[in-house]
Amino acid sequence: MTLLTDPAAPTACPSDAAPAPDFGNATGLVCRECGAHYPLGAAYACVECFGPLEVSYDLSGVTREQIEAGPASLWRYAPLLPVAAYAGTEPNLQPGMTKLVRADNLGAALGMTAPLWIKDDSGNPTHSFKDRVVAVAQSAARRLGLTTLACASTGNLANAVAAAAARAGMGSVVVIPSDLEAGKTVTTATYDGTLLAVKGNYDDVNRLCSELIGDPVTETWGFVNVNLRPYYAEGSKTLGYEVAEQLGWRTPQQVVIPVASGSLLTKVDKAWRELTGLGIIAESPYRVFGAQADGCSPVARAFADGLDVIRPVKPDTIAKSLAIGNPADGPYALDAVRRTGGAVASVSDADIVAAIRLLARSEGIFAETAGGVTLATFQRLLATGQASRDAETVLLNTGDGLKTIDAVSGVVGPTAVIDPRVDQVHEVLAPR
Numbered sequence: 001m002t003l004l005t006d007p008a009a010p011t012a013c014p015s016d017a018a019p020a021p022d023f024g025n026a027t028g029l030v031c032r033e034c035g036a037h038y039p040l041g042a043a044y045a046c047v048e049c050f051g052p053l054e055v056s057y058d059l060s061g062v063t064r065e066q067i068e069a070g071p072a073s074l075w076r077y078a079p080l081l082p083v084a085a086y087a088g089t090e091p092n093l094q095p096g097m098t099k100l101v102r103a104d105n106l107g108a109a110l111g112m113t114a115p116l117w118i119k120d121d122s123g124n125p126t127h128s129f130k131d132r133v134v135a136v137a138q139s140a141a142r143r144l145g146l147t148t149l150a151c152a153s154t155g156n157l158a159n160a161v162a163a164a165a166a167r168a169g170m171g172s173v174v175v176i177p178s179d180l181e182a183g184k185t186v187t188t189a190t191y192d193g194t195l196l197a198v199k200g201n202y203d204d205v206n207r208l209c210s211e212l213i214g215d216p217v218t219e220t221w222g223f224v225n226v227n228l229r230p231y232y233a234e235g236s237k238t239l240g241y242e243v244a245e246q247l248g249w250r251t252p253q254q255v256v257i258p259v260a261s262g263s264l265l266t267k268v269d270k271a272w273r274e275l276t277g278l279g280i281i282a283e284s285p286y287r288v289f290g291a292q293a294d295g296c297s298p299v300a301r302a303f304a305d306g307l308d309v310i311r312p313v314k315p316d317t318i319a320k321s322l323a324i325g326n327p328a329d330g331p332y333a334l335d336a337v338r339r340t341g342g343a344v345a346s347v348s349d350a351d352i353v354a355a356i357r358l359l360a361r362s363e364g365i366f367a368e369t370a371g372g373v374t375l376a377t378f379q380r381l382l383a384t385g386q387a388s389r390d391a392e393t394v395l396l397n398t399g400d401g402l403k404t405i406d407a408v409s410g411v412v413g414p415t416a417v418i419d420p421r422v423d424q425v426h427e428v429l430a431p432r
C-alpha cells in the first residue's frame, strides 16, 4: 500500500498525465463573491462560499485586427472566449454576426432625436440569442469529454441545445416547464433529443436539474446553464462585442436588455468593459437598462426598492422566455445597471403586445414576447425620463415572433375575409 504522502508514489490518476484541454486565453475559474480560484472544469459554484464561478483570462495581446481576421460568426471573438483558437472544424451552427438594424421609423415614432438601432438576434440558427451561449458551452463540453448536452430552459435554450447536439452527434436532454409555447416545444422535439416537460415552472425545472448534478445517470452530461454555466454565460459577451464592432468599434450611449436570469445583461456590460480595457474601443459612457414583464419582475422590483437582494416571485406573464422568478444573476445585473446610471423597469402583457405590433409595423421586425418587453420598457423609460431621447440607443431583440405567435394571434388577423371578386376588394378598400 502506498501512502498519499509517499514522495515515490506514482501520480494519482491517469488523467493527470493527459494534455490539458485547450480553453484558449482562459486561465481558470474564479468565484465572483470571494475571489477563490479553481481550475477550468465542469464547476459552477465556489466550495468556500457557494458563490457563482466565472471564467478568468489572460487577454493581453488580443487586438482588433486579430478579431477582424476571424470568421463571420461569433467565433471571430474566440480570443476573448474560453474556447480553443478557431479552427473551423467544430460541427456547430456558426451563430452570431446577426444584423444591427438602423430603426429610423421606430425612432421617429418614439420621438428620438438620436439614432436608434435594433440588434436583431432572431437571425441566429434557432432564432434566438441562446445559440451563442450554447455554442460556447458545447465547445467546453466537448473539451471536458461530456457527451450529452443538457439544460433547464424557458424555451429558446431548449431549441438551441437540441439543435446544437443534433449537429454535433451528441445526445441531448432538455428540461422545460410543460406550459411552454408550441413554437418552442414542437421545434425542440423535432431535433429529436430527450425532451422532459415538467409539471411546474422554470424555477422547479432549474432546481430539478441542480439536483441531477452528481447523480450517476448524468455523469457524462453537460448542463449548459448549470454545471457549464461559467462557459455558457461568456457566450453572451459576443452580443456586446458585435454591437460595438458593428457600430464601428464603439459603444452606444444606451442599451436596453431583456432580463430573465440577468446573465445576458451582465455580459454585454462585461464585453464593453473588456474591449475598453484592451484599448480596442475608446472609453465612452454608456447606460445599461434592464427590461422585465410585470408578471415576472423581481429585478425591476429590487431596483425600484433600492435593494441589493432579489425577492423571488412566481411568474405569470406571456413573456415565458423571461419567466425566471429567482434570477441567479439578478444582483450582478443590478450592479451593472446602477454603476452605469441605467434602470430596470417592467411592463404589462398588454404593453408587450402593443410593442410587438409597433416594432412590426414600423420596422418590419416580428419579435417574440421578449422583444416586446424590451421595446415597451424603453417606451416606459422614455416616458418617465429615466432614458433619454437624445442618446444613441440599441435595443436587443433576442428572439423570433414566430415562436410566440399566440401573443398576437388574438388581436390581429385578416382585414376582411372575401370571395375572390373585385367588387368585394373595392368594398373593403372603400373609405368609410
Ligand SMILES: *Cc1c(COP(=O)(O)O)cnc(C)c1O
Pocket: 128, 129, 130, 156, 157, 258, 259, 260, 261, 262, 263, 264, 265, 321, 322, 368, 370, 371, 398, 399
Ligand atoms: C433567455 C432569454 C433572455 C434572457 O436571458 P438571461 O441571460 O437569462 O437574462 C432574453 N431573451 C430571450 C428571448 C431569451 O430566450
Ligand SMILES: [Zn+2]
Pocket: 031, 032, 033, 034, 035, 036, 046, 047, 048, 049, 050, 051
Ligand atoms: Zn467563493
